[in-house]
Amino acid sequence: MHCKFYKVIAIVSCALLLSGCGAYFNQPIVIENARIGEDSKVTKSLRDFPSPVEPVVVGVYKFRDQTGQYKPTEAGSTFSTAVTQGATTILIKALEDSRWFVPIERENLSNLLNERNIIRSTRKEYRKNKNPNEPQLPPLLYAGIILEGGIVSYDTNIITGGLGARYFGVGASTQYRQDRITVYLRAVSTSSGKILKTVYVSKTILSQALDANFFRYVRFRRLLEAETGFTKNEPAQMAVSEAIEKAVESLIVEGIEDKLWAPKADVQTVNNLIASYKIEKDEAQNTALYERYFKERRGKKSIFVKGGTALISGDYNNAELSYSVRAGARYYLNPFLNVNASINKFELNNQNSFSEGFNAVDLNAEVTLLPFEKLSPFFFGGMGNVNSDDFDRTFFKFQYGGGIEYLVSNNIGLSLNATHNVVLGDKLDNIAQGKRDDQYFNFSFGLNWYFDSAIKMNKKARKKEKDKNAELKKLRDRNRRIRKENLKPRG
Template identity: 70%
Template sequence: MRRSFHLAGILLGIVLSLTGCGSYFSQPFSVQEARLGEQTSVTKKLQKAPQPVEPIVVGVYKFRDQTGQYKPTENGSTFSTAVTQGATTILIKALEDSKWFVPIERENLSNLLNERNIIRSTRKEYRKTKNPNEPQLPPLLYAGIILEGGIVSYDSNIVTGGLGARYFGIGGATQYRQDRITVYLRAVSTSSGKILKTVYVSKTILSQSLSANFFRYVNFKRLLEAETGYTRNEPAQLAVTEAIEKAVNSLIVEGVEDKLWKAKGDTAAIDTWVAEYHAEKETAANTRLYDRYFKERRGKAAITAKVGGALISGDYADAELTYTTELGGKWFLNPYLNMNLSVQKMDLSNGAAFVEGLNAVNLSTEVILLPFESFTPFLFGGAGMVSNDEFEKTLFKFQYGAGIEYLLSDTVGVQVDATHNLVMSDELDNVVQGKRDDQYFTFSVGVNWYFDRLFKKKEHKKKIKKETSVDNQKKK
């Protein structure tokens, strides 16, 4: 009976572990009817963009897969392409959704010309026999801009990984894989052949799988085996659509900024629209592969406040953990290196044998190992002075330590650190005994407030407003 309850609890745990997986509980059990195509996260942004003063007539001859990449499989590849071959149609739909462009048929121009020839010949015959006043066929629209480019790369398995465990026949595993596509889009002037603007967009494609299984003999010659799981693959077509829509949106904004075309509406709204794109572009410029954000996250200075515990290692036994508080500042020489100065208040105790309140001043050099990451370890070392509350005794010391910091934002970080303080005297606990000098350890949790970066952001916004006002004065 006890084993049965144990087994039921294990199975229940497996089921509950899957309750957060929406895909697992949304399994298709019936045939689904045709539905309208899904919208991406960029579609609404494209549709809500400011409208143009006058839509631009553009021609798209071809915008296809230029990679030649075949769909990867576990045993090699198949003859099915990894990327859709209908990217031209996707681009034309994105141009229509933006309301900035009037796309004209150029992909199958021969079909259009053949059909117009049929219309001409039919009207010619009709004009001879029935209606001599039959109007001529109107001329075709011509494009002022041609959009070129394509899907230039498909990189499969840029990141793969997983996690699994098994214990007494109970196990679970998860795996993931990430691919990436890259899209280039350029606008070419038909009057001069000049390339007006080129934009570049990349999009990752995520595949995930989760499985859980149970394999165990529950009784003599009775085996219980169960298995469940699911796999979810991001559709490559939706990834291509999102990348193309993002490229069209980028082309519109950069064209407005370079005065290739004009947007109508409130000037402040247009400036905000352009500023948001600039902020996104700045973030993208500092983001490397695997979504690693390489940008100075911290300001040039910081104020630090810490609390924790202190532990003496001197001539007495039975050291007790006591309190410590610390307040200080940091000054960055570069993203990796800073100087910090702090004042510290603490108690050191060996029970009834020794208890004393101490004050310390610490000057240290700190090395941040991963300054561009949100989560980073750091090392520090330096020198200082420690004295009792009456300042009757002042001793020189060295300190070194290590810690970990996590940035909640560009201005606030939390840290945990440990410090080893080497006092250059054996008089810290008021007893001189043996050859070793006294020491003490501190363990702290603190908050860092960084500043000086906010002023840069404000200056950047003021610069944009100043340039906009100058442009408006020129227009007037």
């Protein structure tokens, strides 16, 4: 009994260690001193930017929460806002960290003007009584650019989920929730009022919970109950800071690209900076909600090899798994639909009753559900024929199945699939018995190699490429006819 108890405790402990040992073993058990605020992942990137030729004087009047949302609770909502109201201060800090901008005080301009009026009146009295040559108060800096925008949305529970299990009084579960914050930032020229540039950044906020519990009678009338766990919430303020800093970074690079301002760096450094940003922007534009990254991946043509097992469902009992190998080629008609042909060598076994090798030729139409993502399910169906190894028996068949494919690279994919083969005949296992025809299943792991140009995502681009290929084909046919005519003997 004690041995089993210790095993259970070990399992629970391992689950905790694997799932979140960092948070679990750093529980706050003492009062912590005040410390300098944390930097986000983007802060270092901002500080490492090349210096500008001349920093731009900018004014930020108000960069505020425009969502109007209150913090949600289980009972509804509170009067506490969902996101920070100090976004203006965060933006000014990001502008300072970048060293590309000189922010000037505009949020509390009335306070500044009042203080300057006090200075003027004091100096006026001082000049009157003591020093008539007291210098005038210097003028205020004025901004060449005003930065506007704000936090435009805070979406809660865009993804929620969890996982749990309980067995014999021992259980563990995990839950997660993802929120999303969106920031817009625009630069406005004070001389013309023209909007020079607008950038848009979003950031997800993750919350996780893990708990484990134990409830069991360890001895007669002795009940042991134990429970542990933790919850980890990404701070909303840190998410807002990172989003605003990313917006400032994007504004700098796009301003460099549009020649609104210039860096103090060599041409190669600037080109690398812009190229890196363009790659990131292209990825962002092709990434949908829930971090689904769309990209032109699979080539029009591919060849594949698969290996796995075959299992008969015929007239004998005690079917056994045996080997199955397959090779074939695939051609995509469009990103979602392809046709493929393959040859298959496999063996079917029933324990002590039947064992024979077979060959099959399959022709299928296949649908790829998510052609522009790395991980995609697929379904297929078609027809073919199956022959015994000595070709003394041939059967027509239909097959259908499905699976999932993961692209290791744009050219290489790994797949798992299952196929149900319905044979139009009852003598595949050399015996005709019952009303149902014989059937067999294939379960396989495959390697796909894609070549040729990747299929375009945009329909217009695909049509344009198709028309271009058709024109090239006409041109090649025309040149071929001209060569043939030139080679004809002239009498």
